[in-house]
Amino acid sequence: MTLKNRAYNFNAGPSALPLEVLEKAQQELVDFQNSGMSIMEMSHRSATFEEVHNGAIARLRKIYSIPENYEVLFLQGGASLQFTMIPMNFLQEGQTASYIQTGAWSEKAFKEAKFFGTPVEAASTKENNYKNIPTEFSFSADDAYVHLTSNNTIFGTQWKTFPETGEVPLIADMSSDILSKPVDVSNFGIIYAGAQKNLGPSGVTVVIIRKDLLEKANKNIPTMLKYTTHADNNSLYNTPPTFGIYMLGEVLKWVENEGGLAAIEARNEVKAKLIYDVIDNSNGFYTGHATPESRSLMNITFRVADEELEKQFLAEATAAGFIGLSGHRSVGGCRASTYNAVPVETCQALAEFMIEFQSSNQ
Incomplete structure (x- = not known):
């Protein structure tokens, strides 16, 4: 297949995947590494899949220069579930968290936080229909965290530099621009992203989370909604989206090769x-x-x-x-x-x- 046979794909997500990755997946789909099975048929507890899984984590760490004091998690539920998991784990009743409003997705995150504590609008450009990223914002040193959306798919805006929040953890939904440019991960408490724009097919959610936050997380919540559950089990507490993780690993190889x-x-x-x-x-x-x-x-x-x-x-x-x-x-x-x-x-x-x-x- 050549570019002449490919659509001009400008879909917002799920979106275009590298042709080389698709062709390799096609070649390996029925018989992965001479196993007689597809990667989709394999046990997630098998040594073969474990190598794929750990290889993807290691490659993401290398490409993004992720420090050792961060965990890399492969979850499910998309960024939308993270809108809930973040306040559920880190926003206690009576606490505030600052949300910078730059579009529909930051609005949705703000709405979910209301179930667990008191989200505060630190800044918003809603009055001009989200045409720009805010240049002024305020937050409290007592906030549990500051949340932003790094790129806004609906309105077409993107943070060029990120705010400094001192001791207050900065949390970023990077679903639509992760891996599009170098980022200093150490400036963030949590980075999360659905895979279906720059990382691979839909079904995998990447969470990069600082380990000290895991120690402070709420323990009185359901097992599957605890970040510690997934960190303690290398994202293999239950059956992960195995094909999506395989594809994510192949996209990361492509990024390296590019x-x-x-x-x-x-x-x-x-x-x-x-x-x-x-x-x-x-x-x-x-x-x-x-x-x-x-x-x-x-x-x-x-x-x-x-x-x-x-x-x-x-x-x-x-x-x-x-x-x-x-x-x-x-x-x-x-x-x-x-x-x-x-x-x-x-x-x-x-x-x-x-x-x-x-x-x-x-």
């Missing part, structure tokens, strides 16, 4: 610039949602000149093989999700299509 996070970031900047340049040079035919200083490299959100033209744009784009360009159902418009595995050529093709569409409709 030159690591610095190379991935540089390519992501090139891809996003191709499309943002078309928007910026269109004399208002296309308008971006996010302010320039807050623009995401992962989700490029924009509108076309008028509603009828926008419908026409999306219809013609679909006919031309561009998949997933409709904006989130809650806001409409257009969105190109340019995650790690989306090739430069795919973004170049979209940029050329946008220029041609504008030329034909002015």
Whole structure:
């Protein structure tokens, strides 16, 4: 299979996977390492799967330079379950936690925290329809933690630098931009991410958590909702999503082969610039949602000149093989999700299509 046979995949998630990874998985699907079984048929207690599992953890540690005082967990339930697990484990009744509101997903996390303690809005850009990342925020030294969403898929904004929170743990939902650039993990108490954008297929949730937080976690909660349960059992307390973990490991190998996070970031900047340049040079035919200083490299959100033209744009784009360009159902418009595995050529093709569409409709 070549790129000529592949759709121009701009889906927001589940999203594009590296072609090389898909081809390798295809080759190994029926008979993994001459075992006579698929990885999906194997016991998660087997030595063969244990090697895959531990290899993925070790590779993530290496690529992300994760310090030894952090656990790496492979969980299920997506980032949405983490919205609940975090306050359940770390927000006691009568305590506050600060939430920085930058979009729908941070709103959902804030809502879940209300079941366990008192979440406080440390900052919000809701009044301008989440067009930018807040530049001012406040939190208390007594907060259990500060929570943010590093990249906002719906509104197309992204944190460029992260706030300093001192002794208060900073917790980040990085579902849509994890592994898209280097990050200093030691600045965070917890990083969590659903796999289905940059890490692999849906079904795996990665949690990187500082060990001292595990020691402070609430112990009077159900077993499966305790981080300590999973940390104490190497994420194998119950049957994990074995195929998803295998695929995650293969995506991490691909990241290494591509030159690591610095190379991935540089390519992501090139891809996003191709499309943002078309928007910026269109004399208002296309308008971006996010302010320039807050623009995401992962989700490029924009509108076309008028509603009828926008419908026409999306219809013609679909006919031309561009998949997933409709904006989130809650806001409409257009969105190109340019995650790690989306090739430069795919973004170049979209940029050329946008220029041609504008030329034909002015």
